[in-house]
Amino acid sequence: MTPLFAALDATGALRFVSEVERGADCGCVCPVCGSSLVARQGAANEWHFAHEASLEQPECEAAALRVLRRLMLEHLQARAAAAGLGLPAFRQRVAIVRALVNLHEDVQWDVRLIGELQWQAPSEAHDPVARGRLDTGVDLHLHLHVAVDDTPPIWPECEGAQLVYRCRWPPASVLRDRRGVARYLDQQAELLWHQHPDTHGLVAGARARLETRSGQLYRNWLAMADAAGGPSHIDDIDAPPPKPLFYGPGTLPTPEQAPRYACAPDHAPNVSFTFYRLADNQSWLLYRLHSTGPTDWRSKSEKFYALAPYPRPFEGWTQALPETVGVADPFIGVIRCRSFLDAVTHLSRRTVLTRSSRDPAAFAGL
Ligand SMILES: [Zn+2]
Incomplete structure (x- = not known):
């Protein structure tokens, strides 16, 4: 708590402790509670005002x-x-x-x-x-x-x-x-x-310019990454496949034997697909991308996600989602998500129906 260094005199003007008589003759009151003050002008402490007979209220702490x-x-x-x-x-x-x-x-x-x-x-x-x-x-x-x-x-x-x-x-x-x-x-x-x-x-102008630059950078990055992709640069291709997670009654097939679904291009083996039907009747599959596909530029530990138009690409699908969700890759036929969370957040707000399954056929006709 800071000592009170100035207070109000009888006319309501601010007076510093050095401008008044010492002690109870100062004629000043507390600016918070209005009670009488004494001017302490001792040698030991910084000069300050104090409430007479320590009558200060808790709110007088804000007086200084x-x-x-x-x-x-x-x-x-x-x-x-x-x-x-x-x-x-x-x-x-x-x-x-x-x-x-x-x-x-x-x-x-x-x-x-x-x-x-x-x-x-x-x-x-x-x-x-x-x-x-x-x-x-x-x-x-x-x-x-x-x-x-x-x-x-x-x-x-x-x-x-x-x-x-x-x-x-x-x-x-x-x-x-x-x-x-x-x-x-x-x-x-x-x-x-x-x-x-x-x-x-x-x-708004600056934001639009930044969005344009961001889009260009992102597209350049994807083009560069895809050009650099392919099995030749995957250094850990001989690593043993990850231990299958226990799922349902029985273990999952090995990645080589896992079924592939054409409606979910480049999906990772044995993943779960999430189906979203949006208010505008467009449907999307959200899933994790294969980490060693020929169009891939990632290390094996990174998880990247895609949204595929379901059950097949519809008119205008590349423009259907904002760039904050992802960037369309028309060659593969997916939206490459910027982040899993951003994609889920965007879709969840607009979804009328959502389901999850390991087989996209489960969503047929929904
Ligand atoms: Zn007071």
Whole structure:
């Protein structure tokens, strides 16, 4: 708990402990509970205010923070009146991070205030201290934040732009007088954008460019991987087959003897197929790809999954699922999934019927 370094005098103005008479003659009250304070100006400790007869309430712990926030607000108001706030440019990093790509682009735009800020007394710490109008056509909400630790602040949901005037909690030496706090805020406090709607479409533009690049990279990768594929590069082809898992009454056939299903190109032996019928009446089989097929580029330990249009390719199947789910490989006749989880997540949200079986014939007519 930080000792109270300033308090309210009889007129409601903020007074630092160095600006008042010592002891009970200070004439100040607690900004939280309103009870009388004494000014402790001893030699041993940092000067501070204390509640008379230790009458403080648990909520008085926030008194020092409330005083600092008021000083920040007064400082910012003085700066706005003298020279204007000078809003920083809004900057945002747009990123796409996937299994094969990690791309980003920085976008920024200038933001100006139209007219004056409307200052207001916030009742809660997360309420804005001022509102205004921006030349980007949205409303501005200005917040204060004192970073006591690294916990990120939570602001209320807002349609417009949110700007934060923030600083770290200052060292005790700064809190001795008004000048020290003013100097600290000049040097350490900063205006930071928390959010700004994409009013110029720059974020959407950057995202579209990144998606295009990501798609190209992915297609290049697949082309390269397929060109490099084939049995010649599979170094562990002589490794013994994995021990079959016990499944049902009896053991599974060996990979060589396992049945192959034409409706699930390149499927791994003895896998389970999951059938999804979507709301638009398209049906898909989700299954694990064979890890040593001729079109394969993976090491044996990696598990890759595919979605095959079921029971056979239908008109437009290569475009039927978004690229976030996978990339169509028309040569083999499957969608190569980016990740198993993404595919399942996408399908599960749109599925009207789903079944699992080791024999895709079980889904016929569903
Ligand atoms: Zn109090």
